[in-house]
Amino acid sequence: MLAAAGSGERLGADRPKAFARLGDRPLLAESLERLDGSDWIDEIVIAAPPGWEEPAILLAEELGCGKVSSCVTGGATRTDSVRTALAEVPESAVVVLVHDAARPLVGDEVIERILAPLSEGWDGAIPGLPLADTLKRVDAERVVETVDRSGLVAVQTPQAFAAPVLRKAFEGDVAAASDCSSLVEERGGRVRVVEGDPRLLKVTTAGDLDVVAALLAS
Ligand code: CTP
Numbered sequence: 001m002l003a004a005a006g007s008g009e010r011l012g013a014d015r016p017k018a019f020a021r022l023g024d025r026p027l028l029a030e031s032l033e034r035l036d037g038s039d040w041i042d043e044i045v046i047a048a049p050p051g052w053e054e055p056a057i058l059l060a061e062e063l064g065c066g067k068v069s070s071c072v073t074g075g076a077t078r079t080d081s082v083r084t085a086l087a088e089v090p091e092s093a094v095v096v097l098v099h100d101a102a103r104p105l106v107g108d109e110v111i112e113r114i115l116a117p118l119s120e121g122w123d124g125a126i127p128g129l130p131l132a133d134t135l136k137r138v139d140a141e142r143v144v145e146t147v148d149r150s151g152l153v154a155v156q157t158p159q160a161f162a163a164p165v166l167r168k169a170f171e172g173d174v175a176a177a178s179d180c181s182s183l184v185e186e187r188g189g190r191v192r193v194v195e196g197d198p199r200l201l202k203v204t205t206a207g208d209l210d211v212v213a214a215l216l217a218s
């Protein structure tokens with residue numbers, strides 16, 4: 001599943017982030033093409049920004065992404081968007097992989113790393129990277145404390161889950177969460193962290209688009 005329904009407030013483009021330009025294509029094209037081309041993926045459900053469902057479907061057709069099975073209208077939060085998309089995932093799916101269109105450079109290596117733990121009985125697996133910088137907790141501008149970095153990782157998408165576990169995590173009243181794993185964790189799910197990928201950086205601001213474009217060219 002591809003979460004692409006955000007508005008991209010911080011990017012500040014004249015259109016939703018998924019349709020901002022990365023080179024000469026919409027940002028969404030990169031992750032969509034890569035997921036469609038992966039042997040590990042059978043079907044793709046896209047959560048598109050309201051009013052952008054048609055352009056998303058047309059883009060998938062243009063790119064020849066035949067695995068796209070449906071495109072839903074995203075909601076107010078990422079959690080809402082994922083919940084709506086999850087409802088379109090076929091009952092027969094054993095594993096659901098949730099990816100953010102904001103991370104265009106998804107590759108097969110990281111997909112393989114997150115899928116492996118699921119066949120070993122884990123409920124989910126997520127890519128994480130060690131933190132390089134020193135972390136401080138602040139109150140406005142005042143430093144309150146230095147946070148112990150050991151045992152902390154920065155988490156990315158794609159995230160993979162056993163389908164029934166993910167469906168359960170989205171049942172009932174679910175508060176907005178910044179990733180799917182946190183909802184699974186809250187319900188006691190066992191989630192394993194695997195090695196992330198530095199190329200999976202997230203496009204938040206316009207400068208990030210330039211960095212991703214440079215990575216693509218390298
Ligand atoms: N997302 C979504 N539905 C929402 C909000 C976010 O599907 N209502 C998706 C975005 O499209 C993105 C991912 O969740 O791929 C991560 O969100 P973020 O990077 O915060 O994107 P935006 O919410 O679009 O950006 P901003 O917060 O700057 O508005």
Ligand code: MG
Nearest residue numbers: 006007008078
């Ligand atoms: Mg957001």
